Amino acid sequence: MSTVVYLDRISKAYEKKIAVKDLSLQIDSGVMFGLLGPNGAGKTSSIRMMIGITMPDSGTVNLFGQPFTRESLKRVGYLPEERGLYKKMKVMDQLVFMGELRGLDPAVAGRRAHDWCERLQILDAVQKKTEELSKGMQQKIQFIATLLHDPELIIMDEPFSGLDPVNATLLQDTLIDLKKAGKAILFSTHRMDQVEKLCDAICLINGGQAVLAGGMREIKSRYERNRVLLNFEGDNSFLQHPAIADYKDYGGQAEIQLKPHANAQDLLREAVQKATIYKFELVEPSLEEIFIRTVGEKVDA
């Protein structure tokens, strides 16, 4: 495992606002890294500095263990959030063109484009003009264009936005395969639920600053499992148990928030005595909750 991206306290300010402030992060090969934050938090600004579209006002960017050079961009695949294709170009021509720009030989680019189109099930569209394709198809083509030159670092800004569930899963599986093949993958999103399943490490940013960073498991373990999902039938008086801070009863289904350091097992024992329990799950806090808590704390501070 080697370090692919290393950002050391990078900052960028535009006229009136500070887009990124003292952001540091590290991404290793074979890691799926999530860059999270609400809209306008500085995700895209950070990514643009990472790949030299803009230069940081201060701080350094290291890619593949060296200070940033344009040459290293040949080893990077970037799928921006706002993305386009040449509308009048045929899909295959477009993919070969993109491959050539990234240093591939036209024949190699053509062969790889063909293989990828087959894998993503759009082979019958390769001779069509881009403007004739659906949005989802165009997105797949952009996805392929990003990966054609077999980059060691893959950066995707909101990769799943606008995709139907079937295609989103297809792309997710592809990303997981790439990760297993040792690529470093960074993706940014404001949809926390996607990250939970996919990412090994995350960095949460808000207002241009990192508010939470680290391995997914490590971060989650910092937070208590204090939420219970319960399916039951019968008497619901156990919901008055002293361990419960707050609850919502949907009649047969309840969502319970425990008091800090409360013993969930006590609650389960009491519930079993009073009602028939179909399910009792002690869930770990979702990333979304962690985010809201972290950002909320910061706002309060």
Place this chain on the structure above:
Amino acid sequence: MRDTLLIAKREYLEQVRGKAFKITTILIPLLFVALVGVMTLASRNSGVGKHLVVASSDAALANRVRDQLVSDKDARATVDVDAPVAGTERQALLTKVDQKDLDGFLWLDTSAPDAAKATYESRSAGDYATESRLQSAVNHALVAERLVARGIPSNEVEALTQRVDVDTVQIKNGKETESSSLSTFWAAYAMSFLLSFTVIMYGMNVGRSVIQEKTSRIFEVMLSTVKASDMLAGKLIGIGAVGLTQLAIWAVAAALFASSALATTLLSGEFKVAVSTPQIILFILYFILGYALYSTLFAGLAATCDTEQELQQYTPLAAVPIWLSFGMITFIVTNPNSIWSVAISMFPPCAPITMFLRLASQFPPLWQIVLSLGLMALSVVVLLWISSRIYRVGILMYGKRATLPEIVRWLRYS
């Protein structure tokens, strides 16, 4: 460099294969031919087939004028004589003109000997062709009349008043050349016309193409591998090559047409066109520099806009130099070496057009051509520096059109 060429190639192929290229390649020469045709026909037919009355107290003079007018076969005029006429009949003639029974009448007042007065009255003002025909007919008739009055036999009068047409021969390098001034004039005139709109058309084309890439957000994808300056260079080279291709197609087509039998009959006489090798070389140079100037300007401007409509608000920047140049046509053609003609042919935005207008009259001194090309090249370099900086920042800015202070700030970004 490799990236620049790849982008240029893509741009070139897309445009050359596009519909717009095919349509303009065919349509523009057709329009051009149609325009020249209409102009020729119109000038041949102006002041033709008029019904006139020559009214005078002197019947002999009136008849001479009529004979002169009728002898001009091109005019195909119907001329009646109303002589001798009394002053009171003038009102009747006015009424006839007003009721469109007549196109106009010529009133010859010979009451004062040796100070004859001629008035032409018609509904249209500014009918220069008829006016000049009348002028020449009246003067010719008066001279003849006076000669007869001084005892010259009328058969000799014809010989004495024989008209002479002036042939123009241009002196080049101290030698008389065959080509008449009209044929060189038409060639250079046509070339300056062609230059003006190809330069602007392709300059605007670059602007439009930048806007399209901006709205489709291709820049976001491209900039992760390619430098903004390479993209701009590739685009300028690619579209410029499209322009040269189109000009080459027209040149070949024109050469084929000129060598055909049809051309020999059509292009005889006044519309003979003569194109020399230096003109062709200068045409290419001025096209390239003019295109570079306008395309760089529009590429920079387009980067500050979000939609094609916004870009169109900048169109006067291209239109004004053209109006200025063509507004000065008559002046430049008649005074090709005056200080103003020289100055405007040095002014980069106008140089491609005005230098060719000067070429229409005579070949300007070489140093002036070199200086004007040099100034253009210099302004292209300066503009390229400014535009590429605006471009680099602007293509990633969305939202409203950038204001001037914002653009100035972009220039300072590194």
